Amino acid sequence: MSISSFLTKKFLKSVFFPAHNRGEALPKKLVKLLRDQPGYWDLPELPEIGSTLSQRGLIAKTQKEFSKKFGVKRCFFGVNGASGLIQSAVIAIAKPGEAILMPRNVHISVIKICAMQNIHPIFFDLEFSSETGHYKPITKIWLKNVFKKINFYEKKIVGVILVSPSYHGYAGDLDPLIDLCHQKNLPVVVDEAHGSYFLFCEDLKLPKSALISNADLVIHSLHKSLNGLTQTAALWYKGDLVNENNLIKSINLLQTTSQSSLLLSSCEESIKDWLNRKSLSKYKKRILQAKSIYKNLIQKNIPLIETQDPLKIVLNTSKVGIDGFTADKFFYKNGLIAELPEMMTLTFCLGFANQKDFLSLFEKLWNKLLLNSKNLKSLEVLQSPFKLVQEPEIEIGIAWRSDTRSIPFSQSLNKISGDIICPYPPGIPLLVPGEKIDLARFNWINNQSLCNKDLVNFKIRVI
Numbered sequence: 001m002s003i004s005s006f007l008t009k010k011f012l013k014s015v016f017f018p019a020h021n022r023g024e025a026l027p028k029k030l031v032k033l034l035r036d037q038p039g040y041w042d043l044p045e046l047p048e049i050g051s052t053l054s055q056r057g058l059i060a061k062t063q064k065e066f067s068k069k070f071g072v073k074r075c076f077f078g079v080n081g082a083s084g085l086i087q088s089a090v091i092a093i094a095k096p097g098e099a100i101l102m103p104r105n106v107h108i109s110v111i112k113i114c115a116m117q118n119i120h121p122i123f124f125d126l127e128f129s130s131e132t133g134h135y136k137p138i139t140k141i142w143l144k145n146v147f148k149k150i151n152f153y154e155k156k157i158v159g160v161i162l163v164s165p166s167y168h169g170y171a172g173d174l175d176p177l178i179d180l181c182h183q184k185n186l187p188v189v190v191d192e193a194h195g196s197y198f199l200f201c202e203d204l205k206l207p208k209s210a211l212i213s214n215a216d217l218v219i220h221s222l223h224k225s226l227n228g229l230t231q232t233a234a235l236w237y238k239g240d241l242v243n244e245n246n247l248i249k250s251i252n253l254l255q256t257t258s259q260s261s262l263l264l265s266s267c268e269e270s271i272k273d274w275l276n277r278k279s280l281s282k283y284k285k286r287i288l289q290a291k292s293i294y295k296n297l298i299q300k301n302i303p304l305i306e307t308q309d310p311l312k313i314v315l316n317t318s319k320v321g322i323d324g325f326t327a328d329k330f331f332y333k334n335g336l337i338a339e340l341p342e343m344m345t346l347t348f349c350l351g352f353a354n355q356k357d358f359l360s361l362f363e364k365l366w367n368k369l370l371l372n373s374k375n376l377k378s379l380e381v382l383q384s385p386f387k388l389v390q391e392p393e394i395e396i397g398i399a400w401r402s403d404t405r406s407i408p409f410s411q412s413l414n415k416i417s418g419d420i421i422c423p424y425p426p427g428i429p430l431l432v433p434g435e436k437i438d439l440a441r442f443n444w445i446n447n448q449s450l451c452n453k454d455l456v457n458f459k460i461r462v463i
């Protein structure tokens with residue numbers, strides 16, 4: 001089968017990214033464009049359109065309008081996902097040899113650019129829940145304790161990255177965290193890939209967008225948390241702690257010279273759609289519908305985990321002795337396609353389409369799954385093995401470029417990794433280049449690999 005023929009395959013119910021739910025929730029103007037003569041709209045960078053970095057043209061005009069609307073200095077669209085813009089943000093704040101403070105659940109895009117530029121990641125651990133296998137959102141007290149462990153001057157720390165909300169939708173209060181960093185004059189990049197829509201619905205008791213808090217650079221994945229096409233993203237620039245020229249240079253360095261006019265139009269329309277009163281009211285109904293789906297399932301004693309993002313339905317399969325990968329296979333076979341299987345949970349992303357038929361299908365399949373499963377004892381996951389603050393043993397850029405040999409992970413105890421070990425989704429590295437595979441890490445990764453087929457008998461490159 002060719003890729004193109006697979007793309008039209010029908011599933012009973014898709015609750016995965018992109019959040020436009022297979023076109024159902026795409027902005028009307030984009031649908032109209034796609035219905036026009038196929039490909040006619042695939043234009044190069046004509047003067048009327050310009051690019052994300054040009055001074056004139058339609059893209060510059062819309063980016064300016066959006067900056068004004070949200071009270072930021074600049075807005076930049078991106079066509080290489082949030083990943084591309086996050087990487088630009090990283091090199092805008094740090095030079096090779098400098099360090100950035102980041103949480104353990106940082107996205108792999110950050111690690112890749114750190115390896116490429118030899119920017120030192122200084123990781124801080126997060127509170128971990130053995131019940132869900134997830135990291136909890138960071139609090140002000142936690143970050144204060146992290147700060148106490150660090151000699152900022154000696155470490156040449158030039159910025160902080162925060163991830164909020166997480167893939168599952170956990171989010172805390174960003175304001176006090178950003179304040180703490182700003183007191184040290186450190187710019188804050190917030191990876192808000194999963195929280196773009198928070199910006200538009202302040203009245204729905206959603207987490208406050210990092211853009212309204214005082215983050216310096218905020219990155220949105222428009223296909224994950226708004227109704228953009230895959231690869232669309234936006235970066236928002238605020239404050240005085242990041243040099244604007246550095247930012248522009250960094251975006252320029254990593255972006256393609258042939259930006260897709262379709263994707264750029266999708267960036268524009270997905271944001272405009274949420275600024276339109278009528279469609280905003282439709283999306284708000286969808287968010288309320290998602291909240292009511294959650295309540296309904298909880299009333300039926302289905303083990304869901306509460307997060308701050310109503311569009312994520314996080315099923316704690318471990319409560320009934322089933323790992324998230326096995327549950328995922330079962331739901332997939334029965335036509336309900338989820339987004340994120342993990343050891344203890346399976347996460348469904350409702351997206352922005354009407355989900356009126358989700359509840360009954362989900363409930364029916366859940367009951368069927370329970371009937372099929374024999375072991376109803378809760379599963380257990382090992383506590384994460386990290387120190388509160390930890391750096392790789394060898395500089396990441398040096399480890400990444402070192403000569404390595406590939407060995408089975410089972411033989412890697414006490415070796416130094418030259419590799420990133422990172423199941424996707426969620427794209428959170430378990431190990432980065434330069435880190436030592438000590439006993440605690442070795443046992444933890446083995447425990448993580450019990451159910452994850454990405455990690456079965458896998459090989460690792462060591463130095």
Ligand SMILES: Cc1ncc(COP(=O)(O)O)c(C=O)c1O
Pocket residue numbers: 080081082083084086107109163166167191193194221222224231232233425426427
């Ligand atoms: C927390 C987080 N940040 C960034 C990204 C990258 O987003 P994109 O797929 O738009 O490149 C992801 C993707 O999984 C993510 O989970």
